[in-house]
Amino acid sequence: MKRLVVLGAGESGVGTALLGKQKGYHVFVSDKQKIKPKYKEVLIHNEIEWEEEKHSKAVIMTADVVMKSPGIPDTVPIVKELNHKGIPVISEIEFAAQFTDAIIVGITGSNGKTTTASLTHHILKQGGLNVGLAGNIGQSFAAQVAEGKNDFYVLELSSFQLDGIVNFRPHIAILTNITEDHLDRYEYKFENYINSKFRIVMNQTEADYFVYDADDPVIENWMQHNAVQSQKMPFSITKKVAQGASINNDKITLTIKNKTIEMPTKSLELQGNHNLKNAMAASTVAKLLSIRKATIRESLTNFQSVEHRLETVLKIQNVTYINDSKATNVNATFYALDSMSSPTVWIVGGVDKGNNYEELLPLVNEKVKAIVCLGLDNEKIINTFGNVVPIMTQTESMKDAVQIAYRLADKGDTVLLSPACASFDLFENYEDRGRQFKDAVRNL
Template sequence: MKRLVILGGGESGAGAAKLGKKLGYEVFLSDKGKLADKYKRMLEELGVEYEEGQHSEERIFTADLVVKSPGIPDKLPMIVGLREKGIEVISEIEFAGRHTDAKMYCITGSNGKTTTTLLLYHILEKAGYDVGLAGNVGNSLAAQVADDLHRVYVVELSSFQLDGMFQFRCDTAILTNITPDHLDRYDYKFENYANSKFRILNNMRKEDLFIYGYDCEVVRERVERGDVVPEAVGFTYTDCVGVNAYMDGNTVVARWGNREFRIAKQEITIQGRHNVYNAMAAILAALKAGVSDEDLRKGLTTFPQVEHRLETVDVVNGVTYINDSKATNVDSAWYALDSMHAPVVWIAGGTDKGNDYSALFDLVKEKVKLLICMGVDNKKLIESFSPICEVVDTHSLDETMEVAYRRAEKGDVVLLSPCCASFDLFKNYENRGEMFKEKVKSLK
């Protein structure tokens, strides 16, 4: 019996364990941290041996195949050692992909990938497709392949997941954009990070479809080099009719094959320039999937707000509170600020990932009346923005909300768009967003 070792016991790890058992592997799961109770119960029900709080290398190195969590860096000595011994180390998505022939609609990019993923899934589901949601959102792809198999999957892929994918092939791939992010995992070299994102094209065929953000210079230049195998179609916010999706005044136009689809941008439930991009990408993918105009329109006009992404929480004393906790990099924060049409009390801060904040200076000058820096160490933010707007230094959510409540006036927006990772004060961006929403609800 072949031995499968799984490193990391979160959603992807537990899902890989389920699929491994179904395929007849001897499965062992190891997590350096503490396993959540629901995953412990799942592993026990499956009869999977596991450990937490350590990695026992003598047991791990007996593997025939290793599936590792995307959060574990490739440079970790244990991962390097496994590969040196010729033991294959792959991602959960790669593992799942080897055991299904379902169609894969995959989305990556520095920004917009979650919204695009959820929107495309919503459109396909409303159109009656047998579709599953997986990757960074939804349930583990491996778990679904094991016991809830669909004919189509919409999969959000991070660069970390793509790094562990080798044979996997997308039928339709979307690359929204590439801006500096996670550079600490890529030797602080933007090119390495960009290369990782372009791995989504691996193994694609001529008959497949690659949808890309034409307005992102980094992506467009690579596509224009001409070494992309599948059909490449771009989307733009301009009126450039040579691109497959573009703006005609206030109308979104998308063309693929012999079809053209039009919708007024104000009819789409999610607003802002960044969401026009997301909608264009999803529309092009849906056209490839054969979704009718009627079903496309129904999906675009019924899609709910995405949690933690420009999510309106409440209006308190005439002040609108917006949760954009998922904005963990400069580009996401740029789109958030760009979509604001009222004076902004901006809450930013957290773990800096090598950010260059200069791209935000003009927008901050135009829109922000007060920046509240929330984090353990806000020195870089304070130095960057003090010459541009008033800055207040805080070190907890309670302190931040107290300042925001006191300083925001009727008609203002309090925008949590942190521009940084959450790990200094919170478990993750979801935890940060949830706590922010709780505090807003308690203001009434």
């Protein structure tokens, strides 16, 4: 019996354990932290061996294959030792993909991947397909494969998940954009992170498709120097493309397999150029999978925004409170600030991932009247914006940050939580941060 060791008992770890057991592996789950009660119950109920708050090296080293949760860096001692011993360390995506014949749409990028994945899933579902949404979002891919009820999967993929693939091959790959992010996990080398994102196409053949942002200089530069085997489907809001999606006279023009369809941009539920691109990417996938034009149009007009992404919470005394907790890097916050149309009190900060805040200076200068720092180390933010914004304060709790922002905001202003950082110094994750913001606003 083959031995599968799962490192990390979160959503992806427990899903992998369930699938592994179903496929006849002897499974052992090991987590350096305490395992959440809901996951512990699943492991106990399914009679899967587990341990918490430690890694038993002697047991782990007997593995035939190890699935590592995406949150565990390659630099931790146990992973280094596994690599040294030549034991394969893979991601949940790699493990689960071998057990399904479903058609896979894989979506990665520094920003926009959650919205694009959710929107793509929405259109395909409205089109009547049996489609699952997984990866970095929702129920784990492995658990859904174990249930075996989907003919299609839309997977939101982080660079960490792609680092752990060997044979994984999505039929359609989407790359939304690449900007500096997670550099702390890539030796602070941007090129390492870029190469990681492009792993999404590494096993594709000419029978597959690659949908990408042709306006992104980082993507274009990489593609000039590297071969991609799959059929290219670029999308662009600045230039015409022979195959793919572009904008003509306020309409999205989709040209696929020599057929063209048009859709007015003003009817889109999600506004802003970045959402226009997300819509173009999702529509391209839908057309490649033969979804009817009317269904695509309708889906784009009735899709609701993703939670924690430019989500309007409340208006209090004519001040609008916006939750953009999912903005965990500078580029995402750039989109948020760019879409502000009133004077803004900006709540920013958290765990810095090697951020360069200087590209935000023009927007901050134009739109931000006050900054509320929310994090344990705000030095870089203060150094960058201290001379640009007249008011700057520091807090270490969401409640305090929201109350200070409330006092600083005047009628007609916006209070924007768009941290540009990871959340792990004060919160469990970006969802926890977003929910705490919403609770604090509702309690004003």
